[in-house]
Amino acid sequence: MASFRMSRIGPLSTFLGLYAAMYAAFGAASPFWPRYFEARGLTPEELGLLFGLGTAIRLIAGPFANRAADILGALRAILAACIVIAVMAALGLIGAQGFWLLLIVHLVQAAALAPIPTLADALAVRASVRRPGFEYGWVRGAASAAFIAGTLAAGQVVGHFDLSAIVWMHAALLAGALLGAVLVPESDTRAERAADPIGESMIGGVRELLGLATFRRVIVIAALVYGSHAMHDTFSVIRWTAAGVGTAASSLLWSEAVAAEVVVFVLVGPILLRRLGVAGAAALAAGAGILRWMVEAQTTAIWMLATVQPLHGFTFALMHLACMRLIADRVPAHLTATAQALYAVGPGLATASLVWISGRLYGAYGPRGFLIMAALCALSLPLAVRLRDRSTTSV
Structure with a gap:
């Protein structure tokens, strides 16, 4: 059913939707995370530790998840799973109290977010090469524009509501990206993987x-x-x-x-x-x-x-x-x-x-x-x- 709907919508449209929702979610939250955690009572030292460990976990989780996606030949499935975990972790930040619980939930979300852009790029670049009339630059340009729009919209939202509104906005946009992840075409690499046992490790x-x-x-x-x-x-x-x-x-x-x-x-x-x-x-x-x-x-x-x-x-x-x-x-x-x-x-x-x-x-x-x-x-x-x-x- 998903492949049928995708064929009717077209791969370019589904990738545009995926990237727009994904980067709007990043733009809505990224500039405001420090303010959000500060408002939850974290000290400057705790903020430094939280974001420093978040960066470290991204550097580990991104390559690990992407490598697993290649070995399993399941880029789209792992992309979707990472988005689901990121949404759940974002919502978990709303109810989390205290530094250590906020840190744990943040690290889970950081690990889930890390592979999302690179898995999407892997799928989009592969699709653009195989389909005439599909330019990767179009979806990446839409992503940059969506990031700006997300940041501007979040600035307005924060002005009218409390900072927890950006978490809801971030989670809702990521949920929209999940729909795009389900609809984009998978990259079929079974033949290449079968011919290269070394690349499977x-x-x-x-x-x-x-x-x-x-x-x-x-x-x-x-x-x-x-x-x-x-x-x-x-x-x-x-x-x-x-x-x-x-x-x-x-x-x-x-x-x-x-x-x-x-x-x-x-x-x-x-x-x-x-x-x-x-x-x-x-x-x-x-x-x-x-x-x-x-x-x-x-x-x-x-x-x-x-x-x-x-x-x-x-x-x-x-x-x-x-x-x-x-x-x-x-x-x-x-x-x-x-x-x-x-x-x-x-x-x-x-x-x-x-x-x-x-x-x-x-x-x-x-x-x-x-x-x-x-x-x-x-x-x-x-x-x-x-x-x-x-x-x-x-x-």
Whole structure:
């Protein structure tokens, strides 16, 4: 029955619904979780422990669940199960009292949430490759727009109700994502799994992936380019404010960057990817990063900042599209979910480390620290130009 309904609705529509609900749920809650837990009586030290352990559990749970999904060939089922657990844990936060119970429920939800985006990406990328007229960028762009809408809506809700309203909103949107997860097409990898017994083991699949030179290169490029955002994300508004840029202007600059991300995902990125190929698109993204961070190192003039903010569409969205295409082309189908998890964890760890390093750089060198971020993008250029997008897993 589910497959019949999906065939009538169409895979693109079901993925759009899944991503819109999923990222709206993230946008509705993510900015407000610290306030929610603070309102429940947690001290700053307890908040640090809660969110720190939440991050750690995500780094473990994401790869584990994705690897299990590949071994079982059940990406959609595990995606749906994770969403159900996340909804139940979110609702459990409403009644939980005391630090330790709040911590346990939060860790359960963090573990359930971790695999959801990467499993969805594994399914969506696979579906986009197999179906003409289906661009992964369209659903990912819808996700970015939905995240913004969720955040804006939650801000209004919090203004009229207490903070527990965001938990209900988050849970309701995740429940909507569950419907999408049930309807999206499954990725059938039985033939590939049967032909590759090594890839069926928990460790063997990871070893096989890391044995692919192209995949290793993708992880390094993503770590360098995504990681280069660390100083901007942490210190840009601080620097702008010190230079006299008002809160409203800073908000507009950030909104401009996010809007560019959506435009590149939906419109510009797929066209550039077809015309330039993966190597050209990745090199363009790295070049955009070099230009963006060099400008931010030199000036806080509003017109200059407004000129380079749209480059976020290239440094993030276009790079992400290029990486997704390479994973679809080069990674065996039965390792797709595992590849998505490693793609998320590797650059994520690099970014976390670079946030810490950025603090030291900014403290020592001020805005000139952005030149180091430009250098990271420059380091990725030689690797980017060596990428080739052809449908083979050879290296």
